[in-house]
Amino acid sequence: MDGNGRWAKKKHLPRALGHKKGVEAVRNIVRVAGEMGIEVMTLYAFSSENWSRPADEVSDLMGLLRQYIQSDIDEFDENGVRLKVIGNYKALDSDIVALIDNALERTAKNDRMTLAIALNYGAQDEMLRAVQGIAAAVKQGELEPDQINISHMSSALDTADLPPLDLLIRTSGELRLSNFLLWQAAYSELYFTDTLWPDFDKRELQRALKSFGDRDRRFGGR
Numbered sequence: 001m002d003g004n005g006r007w008a009k010k011k012h013l014p015r016a017l018g019h020k021k022g023v024e025a026v027r028n029i030v031r032v033a034g035e036m037g038i039e040v041m042t043l044y045a046f047s048s049e050n051w052s053r054p055a056d057e058v059s060d061l062m063g064l065l066r067q068y069i070q071s072d073i074d075e076f077d078e079n080g081v082r083l084k085v086i087g088n089y090k091a092l093d094s095d096i097v098a099l100i101d102n103a104l105e106r107t108a109k110n111d112r113m114t115l116a117i118a119l120n121y122g123a124q125d126e127m128l129r130a131v132q133g134i135a136a137a138v139k140q141g142e143l144e145p146d147q148i149n150i151s152h153m154s155s156a157l158d159t160a161d162l163p164p165l166d167l168l169i170r171t172s173g174e175l176r177l178s179n180f181l182l183w184q185a186a187y188s189e190l191y192f193t194d195t196l197w198p199d200f201d202k203r204e205l206q207r208a209l210k211s212f213g214d215r216d217r218r219f220g221g222r
Contacts, residue, residue: 001026001043003172003196010196016060021198023064027072030115032202034079036209040114040162044180048087048122062096065119069099073106080112086158087121116162123182130156159184167212171197187219 001022008018026043033041046061053061076083083103090097100119133156137143143152154160165184168177173194177185191208193200 001045001171001197001200002174002178004198006172007196007198015057018198019057019061019064023068025198025200026068028201029205030081032205034081034113036205038113040116042086042116042118042159042162042165042181044118044121044178046087046119046121047179048120048125049179062093066096066099069096069103073103076103076115077107077110080110081107082110082114083107084114084116084162085119086116086126087119088125089119091120114162116159118180121158122179123177124179126158127153127183153183157183164188167191167208169193169208171195171200187217189215189217 004018004022005015165188168188169191
């Protein structure tokens with residue numbers, strides 16, 4: 001979800017208002033995705049690299065996160081949305097961790113749609129943690145090195161209980177993955193759009209899904 005800051009700059013507004021508009025776009029897209037029957041959606045909300053941003057911007061983002069969880073949890077629960085978090089969210093402020101834990105517990109049994117939020121997430125860190133877990137199993141004699149396969153790696157990732165990634169959308173004209181779901185994106189379809197995230201709406205999502213539907217997914221098999 002890229003382009004909040006540039007959206008604000010184009011309109012001569014503070015970056016904080018761009019992020020606020022981005023949250024509104026999140027609400028809209030989650031509702032639309034549920035209506036379209038999308039079973040799982042993962043949103044890259046805060047990367048492990050975002051800590052390098054100015055302190056006041058990070059503070060604004062954390063404030064929006066607090067507000068979003070508290071204001072939208074009722075709607076998620078009422079609409080059968082299960083919340084999931086990938087990344088090291090336990091490193092966030094304790095009050096945010098408590099809000100997240102409560103939201104995860106409250107929505108755990110919902111099955112209409114899963115909304116995964118990537119918080120303090122980086123794909124390289126995710127893969128490193130997965131490898132460390134596998135190495136620990138080898139050290140404890142639970143697994144032989146030559147027994148390690150793709151399934152072991154996949155099951156050690158934060159997304160272990162999610163289906164394979166079909167479509168990865170990057171907004172704002174950037175043509176890179178920026179450390180997002182690198183393992184999971186091995187055979188996913190990629191879709192890049194110049195649209196800034198605050199302007200990404202139902203029509204834009206429909207365009208992305210149309211592009212996805214028109215592709216021939218061969219998975220290297222032919």
